[in-house]
Amino acid sequence: MSGKSIPARERLILALDVPTIDAAKTLVESLGDACCFYKVGLELLMTGQYFELVDWLVRRGNSVFTDLKLFDVPNTVGSAVRQLVGRGITFVMVHGNDGMIEAACRAKGDLKILAVTVLTSLDEGDIRDLGFQTDVSSLVLSRARRALEIGCDGVISSGREAAAIRAELGDRLLVVTPGIRPVANLADDQKRTVSVEEAFRLGADYIVVGRPIHGAPDPREAAERIQATIRSLFPD
Numbered sequence: 470m471s472g473k474s475i476p477a478r479e480r481l482i483l484a485l486d487v488p489t490i491d492a493a494k495t496l497v498e499s500l501g502d503a504c505c506f507y508k509v510g511l512e513l514l515m516t517g518q519y520f521e522l523v524d525w526l527v528r529r530g531n532s533v534f535t536d537l538k539l540f541d542v543p544n545t546v547g548s549a550v551r552q553l554v555g556r557g558i559t560f561v562m563v564h565g566n567d568g569m570i571e572a573a574c575r576a577k578g579d580l581k582i583l584a585v586t587v588l589t590s591l592d593e594g595d596i597r598d599l600g601f602q603t604d605v606s607s608l609v610l611s612r613a614r615r616a617l618e619i620g621c622d623g624v625i626s627s628g629r630e631a632a633a634i635r636a637e638l639g640d641r642l643l644v645v646t647p648g649i650r651p652v653a654n655l656a657d658d659q660k661r662t663v664s665v666e667e668a669f670r671l672g673a674d675y676i677v678v679g680r681p682i683h684g685a686p687d688p689r690e691a692a693e694r695i696q697a698t699i700r701s702l703f704p705d
């Protein structure tokens with residue numbers, strides 16, 4: 470399990486995948502202290518008020534993870550990362566090869582760069598369709614190894630590969646795990662899923678949870694239930 474000294478409450482990152490800034494603010498306010506770390510992604514970028522929300526979250530003392538899956542020529546990735554420096558953002562996600570990650574790391578200033586390994590919505594068949602001649606676990610591990618060599622702060626990995634990353638790379642990378650589902654997932658697009666407890670037992674430092682919270686009948690109760698599991702795994 471993660472040996473990093475991260476306050477238990479900060480280990481839950483909520484994916485704010487909602488259609489409007491108002492919906493995002495209402496959700497954040499209704500969650501109260503059940504969640505203090507928010508991932509702001511592509512859906513909210515398209516509202517045109519992305520940074521209004523990011524700045525609002527930072528002002529209220531929340532931690533922010535910008536998930537725009539930056540993927541472009543290294544110069545452009547580096548320039549985009551530079552634009553995010555100094556806004557109080559904690560994590561930035563880059564979804565690229567060595568050159569892109571290197572450029573992001575050079576530009577990162579006060580930010581922490583997280584590299585996507587293999588999206589949790591992809592399985593063996595999907596990566597073969599993309600042209601990779603390897604299995605998901607080997608690809609995740611090789612990308613994690615390279616991310617560490619390049620100087621990345623962490624990786625995004627499904628819980629299923631987190632244990633192998635920890636076993637080989639120890640505590641030198643942050644492992645952030647999306648694809649969290651209570652049981653085997655047949656309901657939506659996430660394929661390499663694990664539960665909250667499994668994710669942490671397999672070595673995740675943070676989990677990213679979206680629909681199981683914002684799609685729940687009572688999001689605050691859903692978030693509190695996850696926080697209770699996290700507290701039981703990481704008692705003070």
Ligand code: C5P
Pocket residue numbers: 484486510536585586587588589590625626647648649659677678679680681
């Ligand atoms: O709703 P759900 O719990 O599946 O949300 C997971 C979030 O994590 C989404 O915002 C998705 O974009 C993001 N994510 C992911 N897999 C990655 C990187 C990010 O699911 N490898």
